[in-house]
Amino acid sequence: MANPKEQTIDISKLSVQQLNQLKQQLDQEMELFTNSLQQLKMAQTKFQESGECLDKITPENEGKQILVPLTGSMYVPGALSDVNNVLIDIGTGYYVEKDVTSAKDYFKRKIKFVTDQMEKIQTLAQEKLRLREAVKEIIDVRVDAQLALQQQTVKT
Numbered sequence: 001m002a003n004p005k006e007q008t009i010d011i012s013k014l015s016v017q018q019l020n021q022l023k024q025q026l027d028q029e030m031e032l033f034t035n036s037l038q039q040l041k042m043a044q045t046k047f048q049e050s051g052e053c054l055d056k057i058t059p060e061n062e063g064k065q066i067l068v069p070l071t072g073s074m075y076v077p078g079a080l081s082d083v084n085n086v087l088i089d090i091g092t093g094y095y096v097e098k099d100v101t102s103a104k105d106y107f108k109r110k111i112k113f114v115t116d117q118m119e120k121i122q123t124l125a126q127e128k129l130r131l132r133e134a135v136k137e138i139i140d141v142r143v144d145a146q147l148a149l150q151q152q153t154v155k156t
Contacts, residue, residue: 013136016146019139026132037118044114050088051107054100057083099112 011019062083067075086103087095098106 003139006128011138014022014138016139018143019135019142023135023139026128026135029128030125030132033121033128036121037125040121044111044118047107047110047114051104051111054086054104054107056084057100059083 030153036092061080064080068078080114
């Protein structure tokens with residue numbers, strides 16, 4: 001649905017300077033989309049890894065020794081004492097206790113949500129890329145026309 005405040009501008013009527021500004025804006029938006037996609041891909045990977053880790057929590061593993069991560073590179077020994085419930089980091093320092101099945105469902109929902117957001121951003125990025133290419137093409141035509149005009153004035 002289009003924003004009622006948006007205006008449609010015929011880019012063929014813009015000056016070369018305005019086209020260059022539009023191209024720069026589109027380049028910045030493309031960079032933002034690329035960064036957003038990278039961050040969403042990292043989140044998607046973390047949710048997938050978390051879901052896969054839940055598969056290893058089985059009744060057969062109760063009481064087994066494990067390494068518990070304290071940081072990204074520091075672990076302490078521990079034992080798996082409860083194979084029915086896990087704590088899930090839901091963001092901003094909040095944790096929720098869930099049974100393993102509910103936790104798997106949570107991660108599936110998060111993966112689906114992130115994937116949907118990635119698809120939306122990819123669609124927007126493709127539209128911006130097409131617009132950027134159109135702007136670039138118009139700039140090239142205008143610059144070529146100006147060069148041709150300059151060469152003709154030099155010849156005469």
